[in-house]
Amino acid sequence: MIDSKFLRQNIENVSSNLLKKNYELDKEYFLKVDSDRKNLISETEELQNKKNLLSKEIGVLKLKKLDTSTLSKEVENINSVLKNKQDALILSEEKYYDFMLNIPNILDDRVPLGKSSDDNSVINYSDNDDLTKISNKGFSDHSVVGKSLGLYDHDIASSISGSRFSLLFGSLAQLHRALGSFMVDTHINSHKYTEVNVPLLVNNDSLTCTGQLPKFKDDLFEIKNKKDFFLIPTAEVPLTNIFQNKIFSEEELPIYYTSLSTCFRSEAGSYGKDTKGLIRQHQFDKVELVHAVTPESSDESLNLLIKHAEKILNLLELPYRKVLLCSGDTGFSASITYDLEVWMPSQKAYREISSCSNFTDFQARRLHAKYKNKVSKKKEYIHTINGSGLAVGRTLAAIIENYQNENGEIEIPDVLRPYMNNMKRIESN
RNA sequence: GGAGAGGUGGCUGAGUGGUCGAAAGCGGCACCCUGCUAAGGUGUUAUACGGGUAACUGUAUCGAGGGUUCGAAUCCCUCUCUCUCCGCCA
Numbered sequence: 114m115i116d117s118k119f120l121r122q123n124i125e126n127v128s129s130n131l132l133k134k135n136y137e138l139d140k141e142y143f144l145k146v147d148s149d150r151k152n153l154i155s156e157t158e159e160l161q162n163k164k165n166l167l168s169k170e171i172g173v174l175k176l177k178k179l180d181t182s183t184l185s186k187e188v189e190n191i192n193s194v195l196k197n198k199q200d201a202l203i204l205s206e207e208k209y210y211d212f213m214l215n216i217p218n219i220l221d222d223r224v225p226l227g228k229s230s231d232d233n234s235v236i237n238y239s240d241n242d243d244l245t246k247i248s249n250k251g252f253s254d255h256s257v258v259g260k261s262l263g264l265y266d267h268d269i270a271s272s273i274s275g276s277r278f279s280l281l282f283g284s285l286a287q288l289h290r291a292l293g294s295f296m297v298d299t300h301i302n303s304h305k306y307t308e309v310n311v312p313l314l315v316n317n318d319s320l321t322c323t324g325q326l327p328k329f330k331d332d333l334f335e336i337k338n339k340k341d342f343f344l345i346p347t348a349e350v351p352l353t354n355i356f357q358n359k360i361f362s363e364e365e366l367p368i369y370y371t372s373l374s375t376c377f378r379s380e381a382g383s384y385g386k387d388t389k390g391l392i393r394q395h396q397f398d399k400v401e402l403v404h405a406v407t408p409e410s411s412d413e414s415l416n417l418l419i420k421h422a423e424k425i426l427n428l429l430e431l432p433y434r435k436v437l438l439c440s441g442d443t444g445f446s447a448s449i450t451y452d453l454e455v456w457m458p459s460q461k462a463y464r465e466i467s468s469c470s471n472f473t474d475f476q477a478r479r480l481h482a483k484y485k486n487k488v489s490k491k492k493e494y495i496h497t498i499n500g501s502g503l504a505v506g507r508t509l510a511a512i513i514e515n516y517q518n519e520n521g522e523i524e525i526p527d528v529l530r531p532y533m534n535n536m537k538r539i540e541s542n
Numbered sequence: 543g544g545a546g547a548g549g550u551g552g553c554u555g556a557g558u559g560g561u562c563g564a565a566a567g568c569g570g571c572a573c574c575c576u577g578c579u580a581a582g583g584u585g586u587u588a589u590a591c592g593g594g595u596a597a598c599u600g601u602a603u604c605g606a607g608g609g610u611u612c613g614a615a616u617c618c619c620u621c622u623c624u625c626u627c628c629g630c631c632a
Contacts, residue, residue: 154592158601165601168613172560181612188612360552360589481590492589 114213114478117147127219133226133440134217143212150209153202160195164188214327218475220440221449227439234437236451239423242432244456252458253521255513256390259285261521263542267389276388277380277395281509284539288512288525289398291532293373293505296400296425300502304421306371306402311351313375314342319354322479324446324472331381334395344377348401349499353476356405360492361484367414368405371502373398391506392464398505404498407484408474411496415471419451422467422502428528431511432456434463448473453503455511466507469500 120127120143128138167188171181225234259265264285270278281289300306314336320326320343325333336342345351352370361368376399387393402421406414419435426433438450447470454463474494477483483492516524523539530536 151592154601158592161601164612169561171612175560175612185612192612358589 114475115216115219116474116478117213120216121147130219131217133220133224134443134445135228135441136217138216146205146209146212150202150205153198153205157195157198157202160191160198164191164195167191211327214321214479217445218324218448218472220443221471223437224443224449225437225439228441229439230442232439233442233452234439236435236437238434239426239432241430242434242456244432250458252514252517254390254459255457255510257459258513258517258521258523261541262523262539264539274395277393279391279394283542284533284536285509285513287533288523288529288539289505289509291529292508292512293398293400294532295428295529296502296505296508297371297373299425299428300371300400300402300421303424304369306369306421309352309355309370309372311345311348311372311374313345313351313377315345315350315354317341317343319350319357322357323350323353323476324479325350328445332379334377334379345374346378347376347399347501348372348374349403352401352403353497353499354480356477356482356495356497357480359480359482361405361482361495363407363484363487366405366407366484366495367410370403371400373400373505391510394506397507400502400505402469402500402502405482405495406498407486408493408496411471411473411498414496415449415451415469415498415500418498418500418502419453419469422453422469422500425503425508426453426455426466429508429512429526431508431515433466436463444468444470446470446472446475448475451500455507456515457511458514464507464511465504466511467501467503470498472497472499 115127124138124140124143128140131138167184171184171188174181174184225232227233256265256267259281260267262285264282266280266282267278270280273280297308301308317326320333325346333346334344336344351374352372355370356368375396377396380393380395383393391397402418404411404414404418423433423435433453433455436452436454438452443450450468450470452465453467453469455466456462457464473496476497477494480497482495482497484495485491486493512526513523516526518524518538520540522541525533525536525538
């Protein structure tokens, strides 16, 4: 959520900023809802004050055994007016939050103007991205390779669950598991993260705090019969919600959390896209990185987080590039987002494998997550940063495609071999 | 799933209808005292929102939501979470 006071005072600037995210701010509506709410608040508070004073007076009179009926009547009168005001206030607050919770985060000035991913700007390529060499080999799609090895299946998965699910067998399943472990190990050993094992089912509030709700309910799987649970679309949700209602001392920050978790997305609106393979599944594993930091350090912290994610790609020797998302492609809650895109030889294209964002105080305001500023001695909202480090399914797909040899086998990257009983390649089943 | 107990400030914990936003202790902070340390003394110390340059001030909050009452931490109802015992279970 953005700061309503800031919005009120900078409404023109904010509104033109949000327009870059294709959000049209209804300025008049906001000003009206905002001032209605404020007026109702002060009106009800005034009445409550009167009521409190009179009630106290009644208490004093009762002690002295004096008559209180006149005052009681008066309070009763106030109560009936107050009730109306309070009802109006509840409605007004609902309107206000409905509106505020649907306003996206303000964009960082560095975000380039643009409509879609076509307008994203490439920052740099990895050192090993000699793609002419790779792409000329005519490598097959990872799902084809996996199938011909007899280690990947899509059809049976469909009959078990439906579309956008898959089965991995044998050493391919093992490689998938190895990848998750390798990523988490790297982050906890080299990057000072605390590993967290998180709930995969979360409640409505948690999703509201991180910004998936109320706006993006369609993208989530909801569990209805037992309780109002949602399956997490990313470990960002439980990890970030660890900070809810916290007030940190400055010494406690930064906090780095990482978690390997399964993620669930409905992929509504992406019918027909990436229907084969591991790229777009209803269920996938991902290693998530989350930072809680002070506002001054959030910019630097995002860069650090990106380096942590890049480290995995570098260790796996996968070609990739770093992209700064344009305004139209930047997510609802983010102020700035960098994607890491890995080279997929079969598609002759870079595909997103990590998305790293600074959410500034947007999530913190919803979470009520603050820290005590040592200098100002005031409680200020923290900043939250997160990114994937990395999406495991997509990384596996990238490895299959980039590491296949002439025989259709998959060479196992050096760093993963210790996790695979020192196996060197995956051969046909 | 069955039976019971309980949720009060950073923590421990008192408070069963009226200056209770809440005693006391611990912790934190500030100052004082002692040559240093240890100990001691005094004061201060919740959060959100609103008004005010500020000192300050108003409202709400004692798990959440309703209700009773002129007045609720305290009484009633519903929900929720935690703990203990039994059962079941990876």
